[in-house]
Amino acid sequence: METRSELLRYEETARRVRKSVLDMIHKTRSPHIGPSFSVVEILVALYFRHLNTSSGNDRDRFILSKGHACPALYAVLHEKGFISREELDGFAVNGGTLEQHPVRDPGRAIEASTGSLGHGLSIAAGMALAARVDRGEYRVYVLLSDGELNEGSVWEAVMFAGHHRLHNLIALVDYNRMQALGRTRDIIGLEPLGEKWEAFGWHVQEVDGHDFGALFDALDSLSGRKPNVLIMHTVKGKGVSFMENDVLWHYRSPDDNEYERALKELLT
Amino acid sequence: MKRLLEAYRDDRDLFVLTADLGFKLFDGFEAESRERFYNVGVAEANMIGIAAGLSLCGKNVYCYSIIPFLVMRPFEQVRVDIAYHGLNVKLVGVGGGFTYGCEGFTHFALEDLALMCSLPNMTVVVPADRFEAESVAAISLQHDGPMYIRLGGRGGPVIHDKPPDLKIGRPMVLREGRDIALFATGDMVHSGMRVAGMLSEQGIGTTVVNMHTLKPFDAEFVSGVASAHRAVFSMEEHNVRGGLGSAVAEVLAESGFSGVFRRFGIREEVLRGVVGGADFLRERSGLTPQRLYEEISVSMAEA
Structure with missing residues (x-):
């Protein structure tokens, strides 16, 4: 259990990550600031506390299946030293380094190219299967969006992992209740979401996706018998009041005035 | 297997x-x-x-x-x-x-x-x-x-009597003749060999190339073989657009080939409302040795 001051350090890292994301997106007029902000805490929790991020074969694997949130991943990988400042500055510019969806690059700790929704969980299941057959020590983590759960292929993988009891597989669902064009409940309702995963043989934990203490507790109580899913209750656009819970910020990039206002909120 | x-x-x-x-x-x-x-x-x-x-x-x-x-x-x-x-x-x-x-x-x-x-x-x-x-x-x-x-199905016709020394990306010349170059792939290679036999009875010499690899596609080889013949035909059991015939056509167009050229494959008009076994459907598509032989003979007579 972390002390209050330790938790504050993670929160400080999350704040720096959000600022990086804001800078990257504002500078390049890129989309997806809302879905990037909603996954900051889980990425920090994974990379700064939970994952074995060594470069060997026994490293834990992480796949950002909701690839459009990669500004947050790039910012976290920068904080961890996998991506340099120059590389980060090459985000979404002509002749640059990093696209608006991740491209596999083991040197930068990016395990798979993603961006088309509904692929990540199957890839992660294949990795988990390989780990099991090889008696590998590593676990495979995959971060999905809630809108992504509309994809049928996700449920093919949910069934497969449940059937084969891939307990070294951990799905993380960013349940911010908004997808590209509106609220999930208005487009394709997902409830009862926990029961759905449970019915397919998964160990389900529901957790506040912005509370480091809660995330650490959940990541420390994974099942060793079933595949695991953390349904993380999150807020799209988390951290900047006028972006929170507003579907506009799935695609909108802040103008200069909005950038200044957002920056002020993140710094105070 | x-x-x-x-x-x-x-x-x-x-x-x-x-x-x-x-x-x-x-x-x-x-x-x-x-x-x-x-x-x-x-x-x-x-x-x-x-x-x-x-x-x-x-x-x-x-x-x-x-x-x-x-x-x-x-x-x-x-x-x-x-x-x-x-x-x-x-x-x-x-x-x-x-x-x-x-x-x-x-x-x-x-x-x-x-x-x-x-x-x-x-x-x-x-x-x-x-x-x-x-x-x-x-x-x-x-x-x-x-x-x-x-792969095709089980029990398809065979052209070899043992596993050949096949190299990925290198077309396999199965017979040589001076008039026609025939590029075929898959099951159609066997048909191509039979067509070549029928043509030779008419005094027409045919080179048959087994295009077992479509990617990488050996354009230089195809262009070289084509230029040594006055007519080129492609044969595939695939939509006539986008497969072997299209690839050969691209090569011929870019290399300035001026002889006779026709693609044999499946045209979507043939598919409408037709029920039958594979051989029946090949017949309807003009992909049996006899039908191919007739079509090639017509093309050669017109050339």
Whole structure:
């Protein structure tokens, strides 16, 4: 259990990550600031506390299946030293380094190219299967969006992992209740979401996706018998009041005035 | 399959996946090790994703199904997870062209070559008979990268009496003649050889080239063979657009070939409301040796 001051350090890292994301997106007029902000805490929790991020074969694997949130991943990988400042500055510019969806690059700790929704969980299941057959020590983590759960292929993988009891597989669902064009409940309702995963043989934990203490507790109580899913209750656009819970910020990039206002909120 | 099973016994990194097809075909694999053989269920997109995940962890993975379900249903998974990543995954599809006959359009493979040849890093191979399939199986085990292997059905005609010395990307000249160059792929190679025999009785010499590899496509070789003949024909059991014929046409157009050229393949008009076995459908499409011979004779007479 972390002390209050330790938790504050993670929160400080999350704040720096959000600022990086804001800078990257504002500078390049890129989309997806809302879905990037909603996954900051889980990425920090994974990379700064939970994952074995060594470069060997026994490293834990992480796949950002909701690839459009990669500004947050790039910012976290920068904080961890996998991506340099120059590389980060090459985000979404002509002749640059990093696209608006991740491209596999083991040197930068990016395990798979993603961006088309509904692929990540199957890839992660294949990795988990390989780990099991090889008696590998590593676990495979995959971060999905809630809108992504509309994809049928996700449920093919949910069934497969449940059937084969891939307990070294951990799905993380960013349940911010908004997808590209509106609220999930208005487009394709997902409830009862926990029961759905449970019915397919998964160990389900529901957790506040912005509370480091809660995330650490959940990541420390994974099942060793079933595949695991953390349904993380999150807020799209988390951290900047006028972006929170507003579907506009799935695609909108802040103008200069909005950038200044957002920056002020993140710094105070 | 025999080759693959032998390799499967010895290679701990070899995995085999099927999407609930291949009745009895995989019993040997299952008996050998249930840890590396999986029937993933009727879930092709997931099968391709799992293959990608396994391969990203160093495995050589074979995926098996009937062609439309193997490459068209999960095409985007194949495109991103396998081809773009350049992974060591072999897609083994059965039922090229009209193989599934009366089972109908859902089971035909008419567009697969166009699709697969357009993907980055993908090698596309079409064995002409079961002996070539055996050669390709052996090559595929050593090949590090994505490969699509298009098979016909069981009991197809054979052109070899043992597995030939086949080289990926290098077309195989099966006979030589001075008048016509005939490029064929898959089952059509056998038909091409019969057509060549019939033409020779009329005093027309035919070179038959077995185009077992469509990607990488040896354009220089095709152009060289074409330029030494006054007529060129292509034969494939695939949509006449986007497969072998299109590839040959591109080469001929760019190399300034001025002789006779015709593509033989499947035209969509033929598919409407026709029910029948594979041979019946080939006949309707003008892809039997007799029909091909007649059409080529007409073209040569007009030339």
